[in-house]
Amino acid sequence: MTPTHDPRQNHLLAALPEECYSRVHPELELVALPLGWVLYESGNPMKHVYFPASGIVSLLYLTDNGSSSEIAITGNEGLVGISLFMGGESTTNRAVVQCSCHAYRMNRRVLKQEFALGGGFQYLALRYTQALITQMAQTSVCNRHHTLDQQLCRWLLLSLDRLEGTDLMMTQELIANMLGVRREGVTEAAGKLQQAGLINYSRGRISVTDRPGLEKRVCECYAVVKGEYDRLLSAKISVPA
Amino acid sequence: MTPTHDPRQNHLLAALPEECYSRVHPELELVALPLGWVLYESGNPMKHVYFPASGIVSLLYLTDNGSSSEIAITGNEGLVGISLFMGGESTTNRAVVQCSCHAYRMNRRVLKQEFALGGGFQYLALRYTQALITQMAQTSVCNRHHTLDQQLCRWLLLSLDRLEGTDLMMTQELIANMLGVRREGVTEAAGKLQQAGLINYSRGRISVTDRPGLEKRVCECYAVVKGEYDRLLSAKISVPA
DNA sequence: AAATTTATGTTCGATAACGCACAGAGCCGG
DNA sequence: CCGGCTCTGTGCGTTATCGAACATAAATTT
Known part of the structure; x- marks a missing residue:
């Protein structure tokens, strides 16, 4: 179909x-x-x-x-x-x-x-833009203060929120480019998450098997961004005609 | 007066x-x-x-x-x-x-x-907001990729652009809070700049004595941000009534 | 002038991430 | 089935920054 x-x-x-x-x-x-x-x-x-x-x-x-x-x-x-x-x-x-x-x-x-x-x-476009600004600001903070492990969790969760299902087609090399770190760093961080039973990956596919586990491990940044997106773009907002 | x-x-x-x-x-x-x-x-x-x-x-x-x-x-x-x-x-x-x-x-x-x-x-407010977004994005990049020395230069230049004269009333402790680093790190980075003859500081006052020198040492981030502010907010833009 | 506070300088071990080199391992085309 | 490619794993030594403790120095108060 x-x-x-x-x-x-x-x-x-x-x-x-x-x-x-x-x-x-x-x-x-x-x-x-x-x-x-x-x-x-x-x-x-x-x-x-x-x-x-x-x-x-x-x-x-x-x-x-x-x-x-x-x-x-x-x-x-x-x-x-x-x-x-x-x-x-x-x-x-x-x-x-x-x-x-x-x-x-x-x-x-x-x-x-x-x-x-x-x-x-206009109303929606500007509210979305403010949400985007929050994401950028939080990325900046995360880059400064949080470990690669935490940043990987944040990235996985933010990506997952935008996809159906629990799988991500993405090599570690590409993730490293996103996060602005070495590929080996991602290998190591992803290894820890795999060992903890939170994800499963193989050659360009990452399956998140324990999302709540990721949410426990992620830094505050994810919740801050998620919170603002929900607040600013919730379906319940009344959009002026 | x-x-x-x-x-x-x-x-x-x-x-x-x-x-x-x-x-x-x-x-x-x-x-x-x-x-x-x-x-x-x-x-x-x-x-x-x-x-x-x-x-x-x-x-x-x-x-x-x-x-x-x-x-x-x-x-x-x-x-x-x-x-x-x-x-x-x-x-x-x-x-x-x-x-x-x-x-x-x-x-x-x-x-x-x-x-x-x-x-x-509205025109100006939105253009300013886009410039601000660029600054945030670049801060994020700078946090990820550049050394504390470079970040200090960027911060000094961005601040200087918003003030009259060449002096900045600001303790190293406060600068450290801005950059999200340790106070000792700022001491060290500022020491290097002082030794290079670019700045002079004493108990909460920083005088920039060689601005071109700072601009030589700063990372690309400063120019990117400055460029966008100039482009978006130049006095020459024609503002619709 | 002495005492206190605030700002800056220095040291040292710990750590997270880097850069590099190379080894395995899964996949694909011939 | 084999060679080649891509992706992942691992083991170095190196570096920037951290965290904490402590020393000096300048300003401010007493």
Whole structure:
């Protein structure tokens, strides 16, 4: 059976008031986002905003010396390309597809039109952006204060929250690039988690077998970020038309 | 002579189109911000947005175990309290005055009214927010990849950009809290800079004597952040009325 | 002038992560 | 079945930062 796609798999689109959604809906274009695809490049003006229906997109910064680190992670709870409505048109980071997926995209002109109306779309876009800001801030704190083990837990949980099921298709090498650490460091940290019976991995697949266990081991950062996403983007919020 | 204050010492207020400024101006309240004053507390709904006319306000996150680290720094180039127009009403961090100063504040109701008009105020507020996001992202990267020496340089330069002159009233203890490191680490890093003839410090005062020297030693993060602030908030931008 | 407080400097062992080198182990194409 | 590739595991020595204890020095109070 072929998977059916619906823009409302994306939580932001799903939360739009009906009037707003019906206006936006015909402007959405379904695109496949294969693993490794770059949605936008540092410094380049963007043409679209992407609303993932599934999968994971990472915002990455690439340093001068070739290493990288993840600024934030996005899935179907949000959108990729905030700088289009924030006004900058580009950012200093790159957006890369970490788990292949489909997304709906909207072109720049339509986006700005809709945002300028000041209705439900603007409301949700800005609240999402604040949640994203919290994630970035917490990543910064986590980089400073917490151990690699804890950071791996945080990363696994944040990723898991954006996927169906308990499996993650991801090599340790890639995770290391996300966290901005050595691959060997991830091997070691993941080894501990495996020994503790929390995860199972083999050649690019990680299965989380004990999520509560991960949550016990993770630093406060995960809960802070999760809390803000829930608070700011809960389905129960009343979106102004 | 008593210092005269003018809301337009704040760059955002200064960049507002005349029509917009005249509407907002009567609603601005001048407040003194003494050292250590907390503009808002993590999780607490805010009542005002602050537009610093001078000085420095830090956004800090406090960890469960009592350590802290700076998420971003703000001066008269920006405003404090983005979550009021972003929609969250509160954030997970605290805003603390690092260099005493004056600021103009606007209450929540007026702010939202003005923001909802979608004119120059919204335009500038969102562009500033994007610049702030870049700073946060870069702080995260810096925490991950760069040495304490480099981070100290970055912090000094970012602070200096927000002050008049070349002096900084700040103990090493406080700087350590900002950077989220030990006080001894700052002592050591500052010692190196002093030996290199770049700065001079004594009991809570740091004089930067060779700014170009600092800029040679700092990591790329400073230039990235500075570049985005210039790009997004340059006086030359044409602000829609 | 002496006493107290605050800021800075120094030392030393501990530790987390690094960089590098290489060894195994699972998978794939011929 | 074999060679090659990718992914993971492990064992070095090295380094930056930590944590804690303690020493000096400058300002402030008494």
